[in-house]
Amino acid sequence: MNLLSIFRRGERRNNDPSWSALVNRGALSQSGQFVDAKAAESISAVWGCITALSESTACLPLHVYQRNDDGTRERADGHPLAGVLRQPNDYQSGLAFREAMTACVLGHGNAYARIDRNGGGELSALHPMKPGSVTVIRLASGRYVYDHTDDDGKVSRLLDHEVFHLADRTEAGSVVGKSRIQIAREELGVALAMREHGASTFRRGAFPSGVITAPAERNFTEEQIAKIRAIWRGHHEGGQNTGSVPMLLWGLDFKSVSPNLEDLQFIAGQKFSVEQVCRIFRVPPTLVQDLSHGTYTNVIELGSQFVRYSLQRWLSMWEAEVSRQLLGPIARKRYHAEHAVEGLLRGAPEARAAFYQSAIAAGWMDAGEVRRLENLPPRVVTHGGS
Incomplete structure (x- = not known):
């Protein structure tokens, strides 16, 4: 590679919409605190929000379904995609992979995994890549490529069909997700500054x-x-x-x-920081153990809102991107990925029983389907006779 090609390569990267996201992985806030994903996750409320969303997403089963000609559907557990979702690689389970990828999107705005296929072109593995090691470049043709730098500094170019890419909200004309931590840099910088102030105060024994x-x-x-x-x-x-x-x-x-007025303002400021962080990630404060506004009745409703308004975005992201990126155009017409949301009721036996009872009464489920969901064997019906 000659020097001119290096300069041209640099210009192409500089014009790429992801360039600013690459070079500005962290920034100095007005409070004087350097804010990046690692620093932000050291704030307990940020860690709690990311953990609540990523763990809840990963714990729900993600199945592959096949559409039948008669309009029905059935689980396609034998499909290669289903096998990879259960075991994406040799060193991660499906739960660990999806939790890490979701947390990466929440913290960095993007998550990447290299796609491996066997000799027959079937999906065989997904290998996660560090978000800071990947640069997204838009070619003159309009297609995107991914330059990945490994731990030894070697750069390899991957085409868009060789990378599984999850992203938070993007700008028009770009596929690179915007980092919520960078968008809320100033609010998080204040939270970091307050924590440093509190630690310094208690270290000096000023109370x-x-x-x-x-x-x-x-x-x-x-x-x-x-x-x-x-x-x-x-x-x-x-x-x-x-x-x-x-x-x-x-x-x-x-x-x-x-405590004087300044001390009380410091305590109130800490509570406000928790609310600010929860607002950034759209997580009810009760999910990060802030029960100052929680009651016995509204905690249940806040939990329901978490599923409907907070978690649903990430579940839909996984379903849409798995089907779009990991299934071919023909396969997408017959197969799709979907979460088994009834897994959310696993820790609430009373609610689960009421859900099944109403489903059977309404006629859209039967006892056999309920037993399958509960991992119970089919009921054996014996007939008496001579």
Whole structure:
């Protein structure tokens, strides 16, 4: 490769819509905090939101179905795609693969996996790639290619049909997803700055529980002050001394110190940061253990909203992209991927039983189908006779 081709290659990358996403993996916020996916995930609310969405998505079974000529459908567990969804590669289960890919999209805006096919052209494996190691380039023909840099620095070019690509919301004319963490850089920078401020404050011990005062006419030596401090700690610090009655000599007096307005604002700011993060990822605060606005009745409704409004986007993304990218044009007419959403009821036996009962009563399910969903063997019907 000559020098001119390198320059042309660089210009083509610079004009690519994903170039800014590549070089700006993190940025300095106005608060002075550097914000990237790794720094953002160190915020407990961000970690909680990403975990709630990625784990819930991965835990739901993702099946391949075949459409029959009579309009019915049936599970196609023997299809190569179904096998890869169960075991995408030699070192990951289907659950681990989908959880990691979903978390990658939530944190970076994109997730990539190299597609392997056997000699017959059938899908055989999916190998995830680090998002920072992939550059998406649009060719003059309008097609996209993916340049992947391995751990040794070697760059290999993959065509669009060789890469499984999941993306968050994209700009018009681009296939590269926008990182929510980069969009909300300033809000997350404030959360990081507040955490650093709090850690620094507690490290310096700037929140005393009280102060010991002495009469103005009483002067103590350094040795006496040290002795008073040691006696106080020995009698009043530690769980075993909780509730003990303080005894003060020499006219000393103890005055408790209450949190001031600045302290209360700091606590309120931390709660506001949790709400901001939940707003970024569209996750109810109760899902990240913020129960300040939760009640017995609305927690159930918030959980239902999480499924309908938060989780549904990611489930639909997987179903659409698996069918579009991993099935050929002809196969897509007969096969499709779909989540078994009844898996959400697995941890709620009462709700699951009510769901099945209403389905059987309405006539769109029968007892045999319910037993299959519950992994129970078919019921054996015996007939009496002589």
